Amino acid sequence: MKETPLLDRLLQLQNEKLISFHMPGHKNGKIFNKYNYxxxxxxxxxxxxxxxxxxxxxxxxxxxxxxxxxxxxxxxxxxxxxxxxxxxxxxxxxxxxxxxxxxxxxxxxxxxxxxxxxxxxxxxxxxxxxxxxxxxxxxxxxxxxxxxxxxxxxxxxxxxxxxxxxxxxxxxxxxxxxxxxxxxxxxxxxxxxxxxxxxxxxxxxxxxxxxxxxxxxxxxxxxxxxxxxxxxxxxxxxxxxxxxxxxxxxxxxxxxxxxxxxxxxxxxxxTTIYRDHGKLLMEELLHNIEAFKEKMKNIPKVTVLGSERIGSHFIKSMDTTRLWMSMYQNKINGYQLENRLRKEFGIQMELSNLYGVLGMTSIGNDKEDFEKLYEAMAALSKEKGSDEIGGMPFFSYAIPKRAFTPKEALYKKKKKVKLKESIGHISGEYLIPYPPGIPILIPGEVIEEEMVTYVKTMVVRGMEVTGLKDQSCERIEIIE
Ligand SMILES: Cc1ncc(COP(=O)(O)O)c(C=O)c1O
The missing domain is CATH 3.40.640.10 (Type I PLP-dependent aspartate aminotransferase-like (Major domain))
Structure with a gap:
């Protein structure tokens, strides 16, 4: 067997022994090794x-x-x-x-x-x-x-x-x-x-x-x-x-x-791990996260999303196993941070946007994972960063006007136009920044200028957009 490009890549990654702050929750099988069930x-x-x-x-x-x-x-x-x-x-x-x-x-x-x-x-x-x-x-x-x-x-x-x-x-x-x-x-x-x-x-x-x-x-x-x-x-x-x-x-x-x-x-x-070991493992995880966040407080110009938002903006409570961290103030944007954590420190986060990175932790992560993440963040914080981090254009996330339901829009006759020319027209496609996969425009909705500006600017900054047939994100289908 000569060519198995996908399998080869996965095996190669396995050899890199990446530290996983992304899904799946078994963290490269580490938790299975622990219980060897x-x-x-x-x-x-x-x-x-x-x-x-x-x-x-x-x-x-x-x-x-x-x-x-x-x-x-x-x-x-x-x-x-x-x-x-x-x-x-x-x-x-x-x-x-x-x-x-x-x-x-x-x-x-x-x-x-x-x-x-x-x-x-x-x-x-x-x-x-x-x-x-x-x-x-x-x-x-x-x-x-x-x-x-x-x-x-x-x-x-x-x-x-x-x-x-x-x-x-x-x-x-x-x-x-x-x-x-x-x-x-x-x-x-x-x-x-x-x-x-x-x-x-x-x-x-x-x-x-x-x-x-x-x-x-x-x-x-x-x-x-x-x-x-x-x-x-x-x-x-x-x-x-x-x-x-x-x-x-x-x-x-x-x-x-x-x-x-x-x-x-x-x-x-x-189910068995959840039932028999879950509570204890979760206690350890929450302890490790708390210790990590405490140490992170000593690093200047790094922000970690904490529980301070609870009680405002209709946030009732927070899942503190999620780690949202930003070095934007230190002139390292989220895309750069995600890349550098991976390439220089072998740490893979779940996702990034311009401002920061999101780590998805689980009961499969251990103390050492957090120590390595802290060391990496501390090392990166000592750098001057770059002037090329870019800004985010204003985007209001206002509800777009709807002309058709998503299904009606799917079956209408459409034509492809340049994004700039689509403003004011009814979209035949989704615009979905990915991750997290939440659509900002849904088929049947009217395309606003701020969406076009946002997508055009953010794609250049490194944001991935799905939903468009045109992979270069330059054209969008509108309803004729
Ligand atoms: C909020 C939310 N719901 C549903 C899904 C779909 O889950 P799955 O990928 O398991 O089909 C995702 C995937 O990322 C998600 O983030």
Whole structure:
């Protein structure tokens, strides 16, 4: 075998022994080494099987998969839990479509992941948006106010459900308990994208879980913050607002008929680690993070997002396992910082924007990881930085005007034009800064000048934009 470019690259990276502050939560398998549970890592090829005698069937679970899901339900404190092997995306698709019928309206936090908008296309839904408070300077979504949810429910009494992202990518949590009360008072369903919060039940120092807050259906990316393989997620439900038979049909509709037993087994193992070791590991992690943040206070011109935002901008609590750090004041922008941490120190962060980098920590990280990160940040802080860090053009994140629903826009006749010429026209495409994958423009919305200026400037600064067919981000499809 000569050419295996992907495999070669992955093996090469494995040799670099990178320190992982990104997903997946098992941190290059480190946590599996720690527990070496039934030699899980060594038997991967043997457990990669299909529905044969004795292996049960995800879509008709009666035996071992049913047992594994029930154990997960107990550990994560749901009434019923379903394993997802097509990522949280498939869970979001399924719960939204279980809660709606074609033509329905749903209320959606605008800082949602693109999968929520995509399901409005597949499910032929009309989304109406709740706007979170924004940190305009750093481009970070903050909290969504319960009053805004109430206002929207009164304005749209025909909406079927409310979809909230909790916590955000940056670990910020709105007052979901109050939001749940309001949504239920209005007789609607609360669906929560808790992709980033699978670990919240492990400590009282973290925000309450979405289930504790009263959500009807919750999707968690177990692979992001707990030790499961990429794509392995769970969908939890409680109460009787969501039709579980319809939900199970939607899960069959959106998931493969050949679910990976490796992924399902990794969910089974993640459940055991969560249940048997999770709280202790989380205590250690929070201690390590606190010690790291304390030391970081001595480094000048570095800011680390702390708990100081709690209580303002509708932020009720914060997931302190997220590390948002900026050296912008020291003239190292976020893209440069992410690059330099990786190239000079072998540390890989989760994402960056112009201002800073985000580290996604998990119970798989140990003390040494934080010591190495501190040493790297301390070393970089001694540098003078560069005058080439660039600024962020003002972007208001205001709700764009909508001419068509995302689905209507998808099927309209379109033409490609230069971004500058698109101002004032209706977009046929998404504009999604990636990561974090939150759309700033959705098909069917009117293109504003500030979006064009923002995207054109930020692409030059290093921001990745997805959603456009034109990979160079110079042209966009508009509706004719
Ligand atoms: C908030 C949020 N929701 C949903 C998803 C989709 O999750 P998955 O990649 O597991 O399908 C992501 C992915 O990054 C996300 O950030």
């Amino acid at each position: 039934k030699n899980f890592k060594d038997c991967l090829t043997n457990i990669d099987t299909t529905e044969i005698l004795g292996t049960d069937n995800l879509h008709k679970a009666k035996e071992v998969i049913k047992k594994a899901q029930e154990r997960a339900s107990e550990a994560f404190k749901s009434e019923e839990t379903y394993f997802l092997v097509n990522g949280s995306t498939s869970g979001i698709y399924s719960m939204v479509m279980a809660a709606t019928s074609p033509g329905d309206k749903i209320i959606v936090g605008r800082n949602c992941h693109q999968s929520v908008i995509n399901i409005t296309i597949l499910g032929d839904l009309a989304p109406v948006y709740l706007y979170p408070e924004m940190d305009l300077q750093q481009g970070i979504a903050l909290g969504i106010s319960p009053e805004e949810v109430e206002r929207s429910l009164k304005e749209h009494p025909d909406a079927k459900a409310v979809v909230i992202t909790y916590p955000t990518y940056h670990g910020l949590a709105s007052d979901l308990k109050r939001i749940a009360e309001i949504v239920h008072q209005h007789g609607k369903m609360l669906l929560v994208d808790e992709a980033h919060g699978a670990h919240l039940g492990l400590s009282d120092k973290l925000p309450m879980t979405a289930l504790e807050c009263g959500a009807d259906a919750v999707v968690q990316s177990i692979h992001k913050t707990l030790p499961a393989f990429t794509q392995s997620s769970m969908l939890h439900v409680q109460g009787n607002r969501i039709d579980r038979e319809k939900l199970k049909f939607m899960l069959r509709l959106h998931q493969t008929t050949s679910p990976s037993y490796i992924l399902m087994a990794s969910l089974d193992l993640a």
